[in-house]
Amino acid sequence: MDLNDRQHKIIEIVREEAPITGEQIAEKLNVTRATLRPDLTILTMSGFLEARPRVGYFYTGQTSGTILSEEIKKLKVKEFQSLPVVISGSASAYKAVCEMFVEDVGSLFVVDDKGLLAGVISRKDLLRTAIGSQDMNQVPVNVIMSRMPNIAYCKNNDSVLDVAVLLITKEIDAVPVVQAKDTGFEVIGRMTKTNITKAFVSLSSGESNKF
Amino acid sequence: MDLNDRQHKIIEIVREEAPITGEQIAEKLNVTRATLRPDLTILTMSGFLEARPRVGYFYTGQTSGTILSEEIKKLKVKEFQSLPVVISGSASAYKAVCEMFVEDVGSLFVVDDKGLLAGVISRKDLLRTAIGSQDMNQVPVNVIMSRMPNIAYCKNNDSVLDVAVLLITKEIDAVPVVQAKDTGFEVIGRMTKTNITKAFVSLSSGESNKF
Structure with a gap:
């Protein structure tokens, strides 16, 4: 899947500063928490980030490549x-x-x-x-x-x-x-x-x- | 990417009844609009659905395969x-x-x-x-x-x-x-x-x- 620029920036931030809350990410990017919500949702649901309640976001180490790789490994x-x-x-x-x-x-x-x-x-x-x-x-x-x-x-x-x-x-x-x-x-x-x-x-x- | 059961159901509903609003999808699935928001976000941002303001959701005809295919076509x-x-x-x-x-x-x-x-x-x-x-x-x-x-x-x-x-x-x-x-x-x-x-x-x- 194609991530947009802001999503790439979010991954970068989480990678360097995890655990980090949505509020803190929003602050760093100078946007509101609400603006960021769709990005954080898609990054979490597609496996790039992991969200732990009351702690913050973590970087899973997955890349587009590793997600693609799951599809490929299914071929028998x-x-x-x-x-x-x-x-x-x-x-x-x-x-x-x-x-x-x-x-x-x-x-x-x-x-x-x-x-x-x-x-x-x-x-x-x-x-x-x-x-x-x-x-x-x-x-x-x-x-x-x-x-x-x-x-x-x-x-x-x-x-x-x-x-x-x-x-x-x-x-x-x-x-x-x-x-x-x-x-x-x-x-x-x-x-x-x-x-x-x-x-x-x-x-x-x-x-x-x-x- | 792996979609969950509810996301597959949403695609099914939109495919059959597009254009359809988020409210209407929520009603069909017996959940609140808020519950559905992350699913709709991920389906839209990953290209399965298209959202047109004041009209509703459309099915793009994309599948996991066609999205995967975009990645593959980039290899030169x-x-x-x-x-x-x-x-x-x-x-x-x-x-x-x-x-x-x-x-x-x-x-x-x-x-x-x-x-x-x-x-x-x-x-x-x-x-x-x-x-x-x-x-x-x-x-x-x-x-x-x-x-x-x-x-x-x-x-x-x-x-x-x-x-x-x-x-x-x-x-x-x-x-x-x-x-x-x-x-x-x-x-x-x-x-x-x-x-x-x-x-x-x-x-x-x-x-x-x-x-």
């Missing part, structure tokens, strides 16, 4: 995740490339014979192999994939924000959405920078998951 | 763009792959001999070539690139949101940030889904460009 992976595309570790790198083009994805999740997560393979991994001297038909996916347990993943109840931070800090494009099983993880979804970009757009349109 | 490309990585159209596909690995980017912008934007080449384009029967050392970039004028681009004063929508609708990972010249576009930056993901994270932290 399950609202934005895509379907996962999986491949067997024994498939060839050539087959993996074809699968990527057919499914139009940038990462495949590699599963073992029980259907549990074993690795991840990206366009970058395949491009590295392709310009090497090996025959793409002879190299199996499980030789060039990133493998468990060195794989970042998320749960469908995680926030989109946590996944965004994970993708940025690990410098990867996608993580599997998993569900824990006795002996490993079942892959139930896919979260990529595309999904984060869609979440970003949906925030602005006021709907979640508009795509 | 210039705060989040990365440095562009360019390559000559006569370079080989093999050289383009190497360049991508050295610079750790997913797209290169192809420039002509005047340094103006001629095309874009992605990991996907190169992977397609790599599994084909051609020799990567013999295929020049300008044979496999997407070329002007069929290239999406943006200006550094555009909003990050516009670029996010562009990337989603065109199903691409990156666009060049350009500056118009007499005979074409100079490439001055790069906006990718990674930059959008960083913008998403920065929104929640209340700072722009924290990376």
